[in-house]
Amino acid sequence: MHFGKLYCYTNRMEEYYDIAKAYFRGTISAADEKRLSEWLNEDKHALLFRIWEDEWRKQAKAQASEKTKAAWEKLRATGEWQKANASKPVIQPLNSLRWFRYAASVAVFAIIGGLAWWLWPNAQEPFMAQTDVQEQQNFVLSDGSEISLNESSSLACAENFGKKTREVLFEGEASFSVAKDAERPFIIHSGDFSVTVLGTEFTLRAYPTDSIYTLQLTSGKVKVQYLQDSLLAETGDLVQFNTVSKLFRKKLEASNILLSDLVNRLERLYDVHIEVGDTALANETLFISINTDDSFEDVCVALEALLPIVIEQEEDHYRLAAQ
């Protein structure tokens, strides 16, 4: 079946989330090992897996099993451990932020260019993070925003970050969980392209070499801007910015969206009325990606393929009925 640029999957993400969690906890079954391995072979999934792993990383100690705790105690009781800790005070702090180094940050800012005036030497060192190929870094900015920087990416805070605004320079790919602060908007600059945020979660991909930048909004609202052009995006939207044509394109993308919520969004998007035949149907969840320039008919075809439904139409009134 041909859906044009419409991608739809019935949602099984949740299931893989649980399997991944079992894997991190060391309790995965042999059958699930196979399934997770196959699922991981898809590019997009590997990124998702690493995001889940970060979540586990933060909870690993708190959620450790009795067996792991016992093994840890046993290890701490060995002579090697005792000896080492008696003679060797730990100097290195947990998050040794080597990218704090001032000299390095100046050099990289010069490359980013354009907005270099921001970062004129000052007594206070600006925050700067950079990742290599196959490296990821997670950190929390001074305003409490959490950032997970993917490979070959960089992020630098403006010198006056947190005063009137929270502005950062960014290249590459990262997930942002921006702390809410309506007074001081969080603004991400990638050249002339920018994203203004009030408090939300999203993933942004904007490598200088990309022909299309993408922003996937998990929750909240953001404004994306290129020079004078701007676009508002809300929960579930996927925004693409074509760096060649300089045009924006918005997609509706959501994992785990309830059919009833999806219907609300489709009604607004296409200015139609949609009625859901029965409540069991309204509680179906979907993983869905729709280009906003796809026609509503395309969407109907996809929904009929995904769910055991038929869609009846009367002018701009649609009814989803169970088959």
Place this chain on the structure above:
Amino acid sequence: MISTAEFEQLFFEYQPRLVRFAVRYLEEEAAEDIVQNAFLKLWEKRDEVKLDNIQALLFQMVRNECLNELKHRAVIGTESLDGLMEVGGSEQLYWQDFAPDADAVLIGDELQQQIDEALTHVSEKSREIFAMSRQQEMKPKEIAEELGITRQAVEKHINAALDALRTYLPKNLLPLVAFWQVILLYE
């Protein structure tokens, strides 16, 4: 250079899935010991390692020790190697997670290959009899009857094969040295 706090974090983060990996091949107690030893070795070397990619190093240490233990058992004859080939699940998954760029050689394949190689040092007859004893789990008396030779002759062939395994089955060295070099290269 790994601090105590970083080491503790690494332990809680990776110990569960490394034990799960080792349990694919060994019983739980042996699996836990192998993982424990890998962490101890890492602790001993903590001044020399960089925090990047430590999980790949841990994984290699655990994998190698599993393989060594299996070889040891192959030699002393407590492990049916066929069972190993039938381990379900996916070793591939652990490679994808821990060392996505490495050439993933499955433990069963590597072990089988090394055993086959070691057994090239004995006669075809010994190989055949050894296979009957190990893979088809036939008793020396049954083999003797089937081949029409004496039981003592059967045992001599089996012992020759075992000797070859003892002599020619190489113990995998811990990849520590190799890994330091890789880590330095990437620095």
